[in-house]
Amino acid sequence: MKVKIGLQLYTLRDETAKDFTGTLRQVAEMGYEGVEFAGYGNASAEEMRDLLNEIGLAAFGSHVSLQRLEENxxxxxxxxxxxGAKYVICPYLTAEHLAGGEAFWRELFVKFKGIxxxxxxxxxxxxxxxxxxxFESKIxxxxxxxxxxxxxxxDLLKVEIDLGWVQYAGQDPLAYIAKYAGRLPLLHLKDFRQGKPGEAIDTVExxxxxxxxxxxIAAAEKAQVEWLxxxxxxxxxxxxxxxxxxINWLKANGHKA
Incomplete structure (x- = not known):
């Protein structure tokens, strides 16, 4: 089955803060098949469900901070x-978390098992x-x-690889897709462009x-990825x-009807 195309709504955080409903309608009109939340605005779950059903967007997952995973x-x-979402994803860790070093990570792995x-x-x-x-330290x-x-x-923790960050870290995204095939339902498509010497690398379309x-993308399809x-x-x-x-690029390259 062809992999589906979704959008992480963090990209549109300023737009959803002003008009969550209108922004979701525009996302659906572009041809995205689903969304991954990064907050829900002020919409109740029932309101969100009804809106998504009306405009034909699937809610497949949500980025949920470690604090909310622990407390809410x-x-x-x-x-x-x-x-109707299936996936709950821990999206990031703070500098304060990372300052704990190896001890923090080992404790986090135990915590992740419980979650x-x-x-x-x-x-x-x-x-x-x-x-x-x-990719900056080892255990x-x-x-x-x-x-x-x-x-x-x-069966307790799936992989959501962000391809842009893997390459940014100096690793091979193709190798990582292959390594986690079958455990990798979600794949973030993020393009980076290397600037001139001294310029920051930044995300681009x-x-x-x-x-x-x-x-x-071809490797992702072989690896049974569900959502790009x-x-x-x-x-x-x-x-x-x-x-x-x-999404225009995805359509032009045959990845979206």
Whole structure:
């Protein structure tokens, strides 16, 4: 089955803050098939469910901060079950967390097992979304990224690889897709472009950067990825125009009808 195309709504955080409903309508009109939440505005779960059903968008998952996973997990479970989402994803860790070093990571792996068990009991699945810092240190000879998935069973923690950050960290995105095939339902499509010496690397619209996206998408389909998720951390152009450009690239390259 052809992989589906979703959008991480963090890209449109300023737009959803002003008009969540109107922004979702525009996302649906562009041709995105589903959304991954990064907050829900002020909409109740029932209101969100009804809106998504009306405009034909699937709610497949949500980025939920570690603090909310620890303190408000029951609320998240209830909301996501109401809107029909399947995946709960830990999206980032703070500098304060990371200052704890190896001890923090080992404690986090144990915590993730408990969260994964709770979500599995509710019919949901838990996943983790990487940045670059998971490739900057090792535990037991493995990058933290890999040590996490060695420590937590596959039925308790799925992989949401962010391809842009993997390449930014100096790793091979194709190799990582292959390594986690079968455990990788969610894949963030994020293009990076290397600037001139001394310039920051930044996220750009799909097809405007350095990633071999067509190869990566072909590998994702072989790896049984369910959702390819467009995300752009920062947009030089208006964010709605940026996500339109990205889905236009996907359509032009045969990845979306």
């Amino acid at each position: 997990l029951d609320e998240e479970i209830a909301y996501l079950k109401t809107v 994964g068990e709770r979500l599995r009991a509710e019919g949901l699945e838990f996943a983790y979304h990487n940045h670059a810092f998971e 037991d000879g493995e990058f933290v990224f890999d040590a996490m998935y060695s420590a937590v069973d596959a 799909l097809g405007q950067g350095d990633l071999a996206l067509n190869e990566l 998720i467009v995300e752009q951390d920062r947009c030089a152009n208006p964010p709605l125009a940026s996500v339109q450009t990205s």
